[in-house]
Amino acid sequence: MTKGLRNWSKEVERPQKTIAGETACSGIGLHSGKTSEVRFLPAKPDKGIVFKRTDLKGSPSLKPTLDSVNYTIHQTSIREGDIEVLTVEHLLCAAYGMEIDNMIVEINGPEIPIMDGSAKPFVEAFKNAGVVDQKNSCSPKTLQHPVKYEKDGVCIAALPSDSLTITFGIQYDHPHLLSQYARFEITPEVFQNELAPARTYSFDEWVKPLRKKGLIKGGSLENAILIGENGLVNKEPLRFKDEFARHKIADMLGNIAMLGYPLHADIYAFRSGHLHNVQFLKKLRKEVGGLKPAFEIEDILKIMPHRYPFLLVDRILELEENRVVGTKNVTINEPFFAGHFPGHPIMPGVLIVESMAQVGGFLLLHKVDQSDGKVVYFTKIADVKFRKPVTPGDQLRSVVTLVKYKKNLCVIKGQAFVGRDLVCEGTLTAMMVDK
Secondary structure: OOOOEEEOOHHHOEEEEEEOOOEEEEEEOOOOOOEEEEEEEEOOOOOOEEEEEOOOOOOOEEOOOHHHEEEOOOOOEEEEOOEEEEOOHHHHHHHHHOOOOOEEEEEOOOEOOOOOOOOHHHHHHHHHHOEEEEEEEEOOEEEOOOEEEEEOOEEEEEEOOOOEEEEEEEEOOOOOOOEEEEEEEOOHHHHHHHHOOOOOEEEHHHHHHHHHOOOOOOOOOOOOEEEEOOEEOOOOOOOOOOHHHHHHHHHHHHHHHHHOOOEEEEEEEEOOOHHHHHHHHHHHHHHHOOOOOOEOHHHHHHHOOOOOOOOOOOEEEEEOOOEEEEEEEOOOOOHHHHOOOOOOOOOOHHHHHHHHHHHHHHHHHHHOOOHHHEEEEEEEEEEEEEOOOOOOOOEEEEEEEEEEEEOOEEEEEEEEEEOOEEEEEEEEEEEEEEO
16 A cells, blocks of 8 residues: 555545547647647556647647646746646546546647636536447545645645545635635536536736736737726636636536545645645645555566666556556665766666667567567667766656567657656667567
8 A cells, every 4th residue: 555545445446547539629729829739539557648739849748747837927827848738737636526436638839729728628528429338447546644734934744634625715815806715525517517618717907017028919808807906807707606716616526636546635735826726736745645656676586587776666656558657766875986077977878768668668678568578679779869967865766669560670768757858768779578
């Protein structure tokens, strides 16, 4: 059992879910002002939510995780290397609120459309496609002890619970919005009816400063509530008397979705936003231990033929049919640092590639029966680029995707990261042979 988390019994397990068919929506991005189309496609069990930038060469993909969060000023954006998707929170909260676990999100631009400023259009798109059960199940996880976060007048606390309930309080120095509170136990029905329609909002005095920063280029009264000195500027009335606090709960759900698993907790948040939501959830994940890696070192040794000092992968964090994520903790005790270079330790680039290749090799060997009788020979390395040095104390995270798999010939594309920084990338061709 993962430390700090409790798996619930079979009675509260539910099937994983995806959408039944393709659906789409299009619109303008709130911050970029650029129009884009988003296609939603079903995904296999355990795939998770995957974004694909179809406007970029090779349609690169990335997953919305807490570690991929790149920007949190009036939005949540995600980034992995040069791949970025802006304003993902409303889409993610719609998926989380409807219990959609697996889905491919193809977008032909940099930003998810803001639509009407709420999650409701995404909910309607998913309902039009249909939501279906899958063969694999998922179990919610809950806290074993309280978790508290405080910073800059923001306070968030999470208590153990057998369901997900969120209480949110907001407070402003504005005559037409001084304070507001809302509390909801999150179920698909409650989410769709009480939270998804709540729209994003802004104060009139925020508009010019935000636009000077290059933000809200696509903002309008059609996709946001605007509060002026005389009250509501929009002609359309509020959808709920506490719509502002409800929208904050929806935003929180969009950030909770980045944990990657259903969460049971009683959460109390006061004056929080995207930045503090993410920081709180990182603390929660750390204190409860997060998710157990898919494979620990003992499991890796059962599959990989490599041994010290040339085993360059410590953990496999994610393993899918054609994608794997693994890590290598780089310490000053690595034998190669003795000569590369004395007084200026830098991990050799070829070993970064080797670590990336071993993560890919794990994926390949895991695909075959009797992997102990196989080894992977790499026959070609192409388009390798080294972008930043790797030094002692870094954790090298390799994200490898299987591009081609035919008989014993394989082609993989790999990217290696330290934090959010892309340090190396390349394409590798390999053959699987008998020992």
